[in-house]
Amino acid sequence: MSEKYAKLIEEVRAKSPLVHHITNYVTVNDCANVTLGIGASPIMADAIGEAADIAAISSAVVLNMGTLNERTIPSMIAAGKSANEKGIPVIIDPVGAGASQLRNETIAEQLREIKPTVVRGNISEIRFLAGLAAETKGVDAAESDMLDSDEALAVAKDLAVKLGCVVAITAAVDVVSDGERTVLISNGHEKLSGLTGTGCMCSSLIGSYCGANPELPMESTVAALLSMGIAGEIAFEAAGGLGNGSFRVSLHDAISRMDTVTLTSRAKIQEL
Amino acid sequence: MSEKYAKLIEEVRAKSPLVHHITNYVTVNDCANVTLGIGASPIMADAIGEAADIAAISSAVVLNMGTLNERTIPSMIAAGKSANEKGIPVIIDPVGAGASQLRNETIAEQLREIKPTVVRGNISEIRFLAGLAAETKGVDAAESDMLDSDEALAVAKDLAVKLGCVVAITAAVDVVSDGERTVLISNGHEKLSGLTGTGCMCSSLIGSYCGANPELPMESTVAALLSMGIAGEIAFEAAGGLGNGSFRVSLHDAISRMDTVTLTSRAKIQEL
Amino acid sequence: MSEKYAKLIEEVRAKSPLVHHITNYVTVNDCANVTLGIGASPIMADAIGEAADIAAISSAVVLNMGTLNERTIPSMIAAGKSANEKGIPVIIDPVGAGASQLRNETIAEQLREIKPTVVRGNISEIRFLAGLAAETKGVDAAESDMLDSDEALAVAKDLAVKLGCVVAITAAVDVVSDGERTVLISNGHEKLSGLTGTGCMCSSLIGSYCGANPELPMESTVAALLSMGIAGEIAFEAAGGLGNGSFRVSLHDAISRMDTVTLTSRAKIQEL
Numbered sequence: 122m123s124e125k126y127a128k129l130i131e132e133v134r135a136k137s138p139l140v141h142h143i144t145n146y147v148t149v150n151d152c153a154n155v156t157l158g159i160g161a162s163p164i165m166a167d168a169i170g171e172a173a174d175i176a177a178i179s180s181a182v183v184l185n186m187g188t189l190n191e192r193t194i195p196s197m198i199a200a201g202k203s204a205n206e207k208g209i210p211v212i213i214d215p216v217g218a219g220a221s222q223l224r225n226e227t228i229a230e231q232l233r234e235i236k237p238t239v240v241r242g243n244i245s246e247i248r249f250l251a252g253l254a255a256e257t258k259g260v261d262a263a264e265s266d267m268l269d270s271d272e273a274l275a276v277a278k279d280l281a282v283k284l285g286c287v288v289a290i291t292a293a294v295d296v297v298s299d300g301e302r303t304v305l306i307s308n309g310h311e312k313l314s315g316l317t318g319t320g321c322m323c324s325s326l327i328g329s330y331c332g333a334n335p336e337l338p339m340e341s342t343v344a345a346l347l348s349m350g351i352a353g354e355i356a357f358e359a360a361g362g363l364g365n366g367s368f369r370v371s372l373h374d375a376i377s378r379m380d381t382v383t384l385t386s387r388a389k390i391q392e393l
Numbered sequence: 394m395s396e397k398y399a400k401l402i403e404e405v406r407a408k409s410p411l412v413h414h415i416t417n418y419v420t421v422n423d424c425a426n427v428t429l430g431i432g433a434s435p436i437m438a439d440a441i442g443e444a445a446d447i448a449a450i451s452s453a454v455v456l457n458m459g460t461l462n463e464r465t466i467p468s469m470i471a472a473g474k475s476a477n478e479k480g481i482p483v484i485i486d487p488v489g490a491g492a493s494q495l496r497n498e499t500i501a502e503q504l505r506e507i508k509p510t511v512v513r514g515n516i517s518e519i520r521f522l523a524g525l526a527a528e529t530k531g532v533d534a535a536e537s538d539m540l541d542s543d544e545a546l547a548v549a550k551d552l553a554v555k556l557g558c559v560v561a562i563t564a565a566v567d568v569v570s571d572g573e574r575t576v577l578i579s580n581g582h583e584k585l586s587g588l589t590g591t592g593c594m595c596s597s598l599i600g601s602y603c604g605a606n607p608e609l610p611m612e613s614t615v616a617a618l619l620s621m622g623i624a625g626e627i628a629f630e631a632a633g634g635l636g637n638g639s640f641r642v643s644l645h646d647a648i649s650r651m652d653t654v655t656l657t658s659r660a661k662i663q664e665l
Numbered sequence: 666m667s668e669k670y671a672k673l674i675e676e677v678r679a680k681s682p683l684v685h686h687i688t689n690y691v692t693v694n695d696c697a698n699v700t701l702g703i704g705a706s707p708i709m710a711d712a713i714g715e716a717a718d719i720a721a722i723s724s725a726v727v728l729n730m731g732t733l734n735e736r737t738i739p740s741m742i743a744a745g746k747s748a749n750e751k752g753i754p755v756i757i758d759p760v761g762a763g764a765s766q767l768r769n770e771t772i773a774e775q776l777r778e779i780k781p782t783v784v785r786g787n788i789s790e791i792r793f794l795a796g797l798a799a800e801t802k803g804v805d806a807a808e809s810d811m812l813d814s815d816e817a818l819a820v821a822k823d824l825a826v827k828l829g830c831v832v833a834i835t836a837a838v839d840v841v842s843d844g845e846r847t848v849l850i851s852n853g854h855e856k857l858s859g860l861t862g863t864g865c866m867c868s869s870l871i872g873s874y875c876g877a878n879p880e881l882p883m884e885s886t887v888a889a890l891l892s893m894g895i896a897g898e899i900a901f902e903a904a905g906g907l908g909n910g911s912f913r914v915s916l917h918d919a920i921s922r923m924d925t926v927t928l929t930s931r932a933k934i935q936e937l
Contacts, residue, residue, distance in 0.1 A: 145437070146418040146421060146437075146690040147421050147422055147425050147435075147437050148422065148425075149690060149691050150422060150691055150692065150694060150695070150861065150862070151422070153691050153692075153861035153862075154860065154861050154909065154913075157859055157860065157861055157909070158859070158908075158909050163691075163861065164761070164764075165689070165690075165691050165731070165732055166732065166761070166765070167732065167734065168732075168733060168734040168735060168767055169735070170734075170735065170765075170766075170767040171765035171766070171767035171768065174765045174766065174767070175764065175765055178764070187437070188437055188438065188439065188440075189440060190439065190440040190442075190464065191440060191441070191442065191464070192464070192734065192735070192736070217436070217438075220436075220447065220450070221438070221442075221443035221446040221447055222442075222443070222446065223440055223442040223443035223446070224443065315429055315430070315649065316426065316429065317422065317425035317426050317429055317435065318422070318425075363646050364430075364643075364645060364646025364647065364648075364649040364650045365426065365429070365430050365645050365646060365648070365649035366641070366642035366643060366644065366645030366646040366649070367642055367643075367646050369426075369642075369645070369910070370642055370910035370911055370913075370914055371908075371910060371911075372910065373908065373909050373910030373913070374907050374908025374909060374910040374911050375908065376908075376909070377859065377908045377909035377910070378908045417709070418690040418693060418709075419693050419694055419697050419707075419709050420694065420697075422694060423694070459709070460709055460710065460711065460712075461712060462711065462712040462714075462736065463712060463713070463714065463736070464736070489708070489710075492708075492719065492722070493710070493714075493715035493718045493719055494714075494715070494718065495712055495714040495715035495718070496715065587701055587702070587921065588698065588701065589694065589697035589698050589701055589707065590694070590697075635918050636702075636915075636917065636918025636919065636920075636921045636922045637698065637701070637702050637917050637918060637920070637921035638913070638914035638915060638916065638917030638918040638921070639914055639915075639918050641698075641914075641917070642914055
């Protein structure tokens with residue numbers, strides 16, 4: 122069952138798609154390195170004078186509002202619209218949605234102006250997008266949001282229908298839905314939440330897979346989250362006891378060595 | 394004697410305080426990761442449209458002017474004032490004070506508009522703040538400032554009285570003073586100065602400890618500098634001979650594994 | 666033959682020159698850490714209010730347009746002109762030249778307003794600067810540009826004459842030319858292209874060497890590229906099989922332990 126997802130990595134490594142990021146400066150280096158590690162090619166370009174042009178020559182666009190500002194908000198809109206015009210996949214990562222009025226207005230504007238291919242967030246962020254009450258604590262998921270899976274399932278599916286795109290909620294069990302099909306992924310390790318940027322890296326991986334497999338956004342998203350979850354497990358086995366620094370190094374090691382066999386043999390997925 | 398400092402880490406790990414950073418893009422990833430490693434939760438948000446809002450929902454605010462610019466200078470002021478209004482601890486890291494007129498004017502404005510809880514810098518920066526002549530070389534302490542401890546003691550104490558806050562000078566021997574009490578910390582390793590951002594990381598740790606122990610800024614600052622100094626010693630023992638890359642990984646390992654027992658048993662402090 | 670290059674590292678470690686960077690936020694942390702690792706002192710400062718002032722107190726200036734924007738483009742010009750006035754070496758890294766009109770106009774402006782000491786790029790970027798047709802794919806060299814060495818030789822030499830500076834093309838075989846002399850460097854490892862920022866780090870190393878040896882820009886550039894290439898080989902031997910994370914750690918280890926003996930014994934250079 123998992124092979125249809127697992128084999129998509131081969132397209133990433135064969136095509137090395139260019140993945141345009143407008144993203145935050147906290148985790149941008151990790152995002153660039155996992156993009157390279159999985160076999161794609163990152164470019165970060167957020168000036169309004171080139172955001173649309175760079176998007177137009179890319180194979181996927183990742184918009185991450187982690188450190189949004191007055192200068193980059195219009196650039197994200199320009200890049201997203203440019204990608205939409207060309208039929209290039211757009212991944213939206215609504216970091217911290219619900220945490221400030223600026224973030225709330227920005228994500229609302231993005232969803233008004235841009236048609237996303239995939240939206241990925243934690244349960245607080247996705248619940249905010251779904252217009253539900255959400256208790257948000259900064260950019261990490263609030264504890265009270267650790268979450269009953271049934272609710273996550275319903276929220277993901279509803280938002281997918283509402284936006285007409287794939288919605289992914291990353292948590293202990295990831296949920297991916299396109300409104301009709303829903304997939305649960307039980308891979309991963311809790312130590313991933315002790316590193317900054319593992320959510321952002323998921324979005325970069327989704328962009329990498331979608332860039333190489335643009336006709337398969339649902340499968341690409343599942344493959345990307347499998348890649349991060351399984352890399353987290355391998356990294357824990359290799360270095361989890363040493364501490365966060367070693368775990369992070371091993372995570373990048375595992376991403377760069379990921380392949381179809383590893384993905385297939387370790388995948389813990391449930392198709393609903 | 395060291396236990397009153399060492400036990401504060403337990404509050405950080407129990408409360409996981411949200412620590413708002415407006416900081417430089419050079420070392421921001423390390424700052425986020427040590428904040429997570431010590432048990433707190435980082436958020437970086439520097440847009441003027443949300444800086445005050447994010448500060449108001451945080452448990453501590455860290456203002457680091459390492460890569461200040463025209464856009465972020467007002468955001469730092471807004472975040473600091475917002476924190477002051479709510480009684481939230483504010484940590485100021487005057488990176489490169491003395492190195493340019495822009496930095497000098499910016500730190501002067503910050504100290505006029507914001508009441509800091511803790512100011513942490515190297516001896517060049519703190520001496521500049523104290524209005525003394527300082528030979529500054531970029532963002533690192535000038536060599537001629539390697540420094541007689543008696544002068545550092547006097548400068549820290551005087552500035553603490555002048556600003557009504559805790560002042561920390563990090564060097565081979567760290568000095569922390571609230572104007573009445575002064576503590577010297579002899580932990581640490583010279584290899585820490587071979588990595589970028591170890592000073593910035595100290596400020597993030599101070600923010601983390603203060604966020605969980607807001608009534609104890611002096612003790613929190615000592616605990617934070619103990620944490621970094623002892624982590625540096627452990628990292629040197631684990632990987633110091635391998636080079637800077639391995640030393641950095643081990644530093645993050647040690648921060649993430651730090652606990653009361655380690656802090657108590659290794660602390661080299663002197664209360665004056 | 667290689668000793669005249671290899672011995673320059675001793676000046677870097679002895680003088681610890683201040684290297685001012687205006688660079689991209691993707692790889693800036695790695696740039697700061699290799700600058701420290703090789704023995705120099707990094708400062709990143711891109712506000713228009715201080716760019717010229719910081720350049721004027723530095724020993725070298727590195728201008729990298731990887732994430733250029735409307736705010737930093739004038740700062741790069743100001744820093745470069747300030748360095749020119751003081752006779753301070755300027756290293757220009759034209760990241761992504763050819764990829765967007767904004768980048769093309771920016772590099773044209775830089776070459777009009779600033780006299781560079783060294784220009785370093787991949788073959789796509791350098792070919793763009795030479796006014797030749799170049800197929801550019803984002804910020805990495807396009808595959809069709811993997812490249813016949815004869816053409817790279819001719820392009821480097823012609824551009825060096827045209828600009829009156831040293832030109833370096835980094836690839837499997839690096840080419841360095843000042844218009845009269847040309848040096849080929851065969852060190853390095855293909856895994857370097859799997860990490861983000863290895864090109865940017867080369868430019869930081871060139872800045873570090875030039876800052877300590879301002880009268881020898883050609884030799885400094887060769888020494889810097891030798892340092893990165895040999896560090897890549899050592900890192901591959903130490904950790905290449907583990908994956909990208911470990912390789913990166915070992916790369917920083919090797920840079921920080923580099924010395925004249927290692928450079929001399931491993932150098933694979935050809936002087937033309």
